Amino acid sequence: MSANDFSLQSLIRPEAAEPAFVFDGTPVSRAEFLARVEQTAAWLAAQGIGKGDVVAVWLVNRVEWIALLFAAARLGAIVAAVNTRYRSAEVAHLLKVSGAKLMVVEAAFRSIDFAAILADIAKDDVPALQQLAVVGADRIPAQWPCVRFDAFDAVHPPAPLAQDDVDLPVLLYTTSGTTKGPKLVAHSQRTLASHAVSIANALQLDPQRNSLLAMLPFCGTFGMTSLLGFIAAGATIHVLDAFEAAPALKILSEHRITHSFGSDEMFRRILALTDAPRPFPHLEICGFAAFQPGWRELAAEAEARGMRLFGLYGSSEVQALFSIARGGDTFANRIEGGGWPMSPDAKVRVRDTETGELAAHGVSGEIEISAPSRFLGYFNNPEATGDAITTDGFFRTGDIGRLRGDGAFVYETRAGDAMRLGGFLVAPGEIEDELKSCPGVADAQVVAVDLKGQARCVAFVIAAAEPPQQEALTARLRERLAGYKVPARIYLVDAFPVTDSANGVKIQRARLRAMAMERIATE
Structure with missing residues (x-):
């Protein structure tokens, strides 16, 4: 087998069902999708994106998202997937760690103000980012140069082909970290494409009989993997933008x-x-x-x-x-x-x-x-x-x-202390670091609890000399973090329950969870 047998492009089957995708009632054939991939690759190359460059994609589920991934693969570039529920601290961390050179972003979607979130990111914190490309508008108010993502409209010279590099990174997912921000999980065309084929084979998918409702976000492995599996099967995929x-x-x-x-x-x-x-x-x-x-x-x-x-x-x-x-x-x-x-x-x-x-x-x-x-x-x-x-x-x-x-x-x-909130795995340290950056907070601990049938987090805060206002803390976290990470309650305490051990002092997180439930019960 050649390397190209493990490329993302190899997943597009000529005998597949039509249409390949249906976005909000609009069908997209496989020929149309392949043409959009070529257009997107040419557009990226015209923006100076080449082998090894990182493009951050901050979009809801749309054909542009998939075209960007397949186009990046053709150029040897890398896509960093940005969760649309992320806010400024999370987006800044991803941009910094990935070294993204370009970000493709929504102009607006429902209540998400992408421009306002970007405005809260210091330009010096993400020095690699050079430009924004906006889907759905000519530009948005931002401190970086903006262009319109017009890959499907403009004509650019064909992009150079580099898809033989199937073992280099092509897609970065975020996953829970132990400190302020998540780690970036790198996958190659080979890991993505081979797994997609395994899914199609294991589920015995028939392109003429089977079809998928894709209702999970492409920015996460759950949504992307199921999408690629059905592309590999050649089945029609009906997509919800969210x-x-x-x-x-x-x-x-x-x-x-x-x-x-x-x-x-x-x-x-x-x-x-x-x-x-x-x-x-x-x-x-x-x-x-x-x-x-x-x-x-x-x-x-x-x-x-x-x-x-x-x-x-x-x-x-x-x-x-x-x-x-x-x-x-x-x-x-x-x-x-x-x-x-x-x-x-x-x-x-x-x-x-x-x-x-x-x-x-x-x-x-x-x-x-x-x-x-x-x-x-x-x-x-x-x-x-x-x-x-x-x-x-x-x-x-x-x-x-x-x-x-x-x-x-x-x-x-x-295992460990990671919390499952809003369907995502979240490290307590990510929320704790944000709390500790707030005025009046000396230390913080966060635990997950079952609150009215939902997994929510509760924060315990040790105040500094000037105690913080709990409403102000919540407001700041709502600006900086996705909503599912904002604590349902914030309690001030004098000290955390701890256990002395040979390896040092350990926080009794089980006791903190019990304290949280006791306080909630009294309310």
């Missing part, structure tokens, strides 16, 4: 959709909008990630109404849809996170966290994974990469689970 239950219900009902992937909350909201006993007779697989309490009850209700939910597993480092349950599994096993690896070349093992030895079937420990879908490393962070990979090439997931004994595995919980 998730809303009503348009998702309409597409599922009217277009014979067979597959969709999302969170438990997404499927709960869709089901709540219809009284039909079996509303989706064509739907075969709904792969879901369980983030909220009550997901088992949801799965049972969905099953009774003909919506079969399938548990799955993935991460930015090994990509989403790394594994999924099978139709022949019992209901109890099918809805558990984990399942069977998509790739026949993937290996999963579990290491006992106490002894450090590999665990037997049925014994819980840290999940370790070796697979073709494994990331290249953390971008510009070799130390973190070294810590994450074993000497024999397995990725230390930081997740707890067990082997089932039949070739499948079960995901149980996240």
Whole structure:
């Protein structure tokens, strides 16, 4: 096989179904998409983007997003995916760590004021950023030069082809970090394309019969991986620019959709909008990630109404849809996170966290994974990469689970202190660092709690000489962080509960969670 067999371009199948995509009711054929990729590559080259350059993409789900990724691959450039829910501190961190030279950004989307967010970023903090390209407008108010993203309209000389470099970084996802900002997970064309083909084969996708409702954001591995898997299958993909239950219900009902992937909350909201006993007779697989309490009850209700939910597993480092349950599994096993690896070349093992030895079937420990879908490393962070990979090439997931004994595995919980908020994995340190940068805050700790059926975070703050106003802290965090990271409560304390150990003083995070729930209960 040649290197080009592992390029993103190789995923476009000539015998595929038409149209390739449907965006807000507008079909895009495969020929049209390939033409837009060529136009976008030429446009990027005209902006001075070449091999190794990073382009930050801050867009909702639209054809420009996918065209930018495929075009960057043709040039040997790299796309850094920016979550549309990010705010100034998060965007600044991503731009700084990635060294992005160009950012392609929305002019506006619903209530998101992209220009206002950019205005809160100091130009000196992101010295590599040279220019903004705006989709949907000629420019936005910003301290960087702006051009209109007119790749589909303007004519530029054809771009040089560099897609043979299939093992170089092409896409950067963000993932939870231990300090202020997230790490950047680097994937190549080979890791993305080979996993996409594995998904198409494992799910036995038929381009003439199967179709996907893409309702997850392309900026995350869950949305992008499912998208690429169905591109590899040659199936039609119906795309939501951002998730809303009503348009998702309409597409599922009217277009014979067979597959969709999302969170438990997404499927709960869709089901709540219809009284039909079996509303989706064509739907075969709904792969879901369980983030909220009550997901088992949801799965049972969905099953009774003909919506079969399938548990799955993935991460930015090994990509989403790394594994999924099978139709022949019992209901109890099918809805558990984990399942069977998509790739026949993937290996999963579990290491006992106490002894450090590999665990037997049925014994819980840290999940370790070796697979073709494994990331290249953390971008510009070799130390973190070294810590994450074993000497024999397995990725230390930081997740707890067990082997089932039949070739499948079960995901149980996240090791350590990372929090699952708004469907995203968030490190407490990211929010704590923002709090500690606020006037009047000497120290801060953040924990996750179950608040009215939702995972929310609660902050405990030790005040400096001039105690902070809690309303002011919340307002500042809303400006600096995505809404799901803003604490539901901020409590002032004199000290944190700690435990002395041989390795130093440790914060009793379990006690902090209990304190949070006790205080909330009294309210």
